[in-house]
Amino acid sequence: MPFAESPALTTIERTIPHKARSAAKNCTHCAIRHICMPMGLSDEDFSKLDAMNFTSFKIHRGDALYRAGDPFRSIYAIKAGSFKTVVVLSDGREQIIGFQLVGDPLGMDGLSHEHHIYDAIALEDSLLCMIPLHKLEQLCRDIKPMQRHVYRWMCAEIAREAAMITLLGSMSAEERVSSFLLNISQRMLARGRSPTDLKLHMTREEIGHYLGLKLETVSRTLSRFRDEQRIGVRGKTIRIIDVERLQHP
Amino acid sequence: MPFAESPALTTIERTIPHKARSAAKNCTHCAIRHICMPMGLSDEDFSKLDAMNFTSFKIHRGDALYRAGDPFRSIYAIKAGSFKTVVVLSDGREQIIGFQLVGDPLGMDGLSHEHHIYDAIALEDSLLCMIPLHKLEQLCRDIKPMQRHVYRWMCAEIAREAAMITLLGSMSAEERVSSFLLNISQRMLARGRSPTDLKLHMTREEIGHYLGLKLETVSRTLSRFRDEQRIGVRGKTIRIIDVERLQHP
DNA sequence: CGCTTTTTTGACCGTCATCAACACCCGTGG
């Protein structure tokens, strides 16, 4: 009963029916261990990880894993699927802060604040591994590289957001869209998937909310890239044809 | 000799003449201790801090404290003055990621990477307190709240950058400039300075590079605010007259 | 004081937003 000691429930705790939760296969054999855990762990370290017996669970397309203001209690690793993290302004405008893919950590906004600062919404039916705060802290004490790994996660997030600020502050619509495609492509490559045949699980509007553009501008830019033979477009499926001319206008 | 053990020098190590360095007054009596250190430290904790004997030094307007790519070796607290952190793109465009004021920490980009990811440039003659990595790690071990305080710094940076993404991705020029002024105002208030009479040490061009606008747009927007009696403008000195109508267009 | 840098202001232009119409895709239910 992982939630027995805590009174308030996060969004996901209210949402996920108990039977959807299940003990994870151990970390040793997890497909995403090389992404979510530090490099070069010893067998002993892995047995400590396995002993943690992390819970995993499904979540449906469109559902919120947590929302801004929810109490922070856990971080998550995406075992399958993808997410968006979003800030919704008081007047309804929404800004997407990031898209998270398989293997990415989720929920670190709110580490050391008591509350999350974004909404995290599933872009497709997804599978999550839950790492409650107290287990994470235990790991940081027991496994030396783990502490540093958490720093790395946070630092990487700072660097990623800085890159996003640079994109939003100084790039044209065309540069934004090509950066976006190349970024997804690279991340797919890092996951052993095709870097040229992309299935985008977000709508044009969501891409726009991410890139600081309107959906029509996103659509038009993609069409222009298609006309120029830089990419192929069929709905949410995009094929990258000419990486060179995507990188250098 | 704080740098004796390390071969490569950072920008500041090459730049600052040795005589400009001096042992700091102890932390117990430091004017910015309530900003840069955790709340509620015991007398014992403070004596540990004092024993660290941090070095402090001056830096001149326009000089780089460090540049992107420099090896990370230390974080800094601003004892007097102000800084900008900047990303310079390959084609020369520059994006300012943040402005740091008195009491703000500096240099955490690069914590856990080996290298800094921004340039940090002094906006005016400034005074810094240097906290080398090994002393910081020592403090995190010895003083319990310190570890959590470092997390807080990093988390705060993630949240600040997310707010910046929201500003750049979804706000008009007018909203960006008023957000900027109100932000500086609040931070001055938190430092016990006047929240209405602001001395901006950055140029209009730098404000533009921060807000994703051209300098002419910044200037025009300030002039419009002046014409509408929301602020007073005399060069880099700005007086906030009508906070209400800056917050709500 | 004189020179450079910064700031302001004007006129004009381009990119992207807005509004609108239509095509498309996909799941749903008849």
Add this chain to the structure above:
DNA sequence: CCACGGGTGTTGATGACGGTCAAAAAAGCG
């Protein structure tokens, strides 16, 4: 199975906001 409907995507026409180019005024700085 196909028809239907709503969400999604494409494309066009038009315009506003902010960028660009230019020149003069103001403020720093040696």
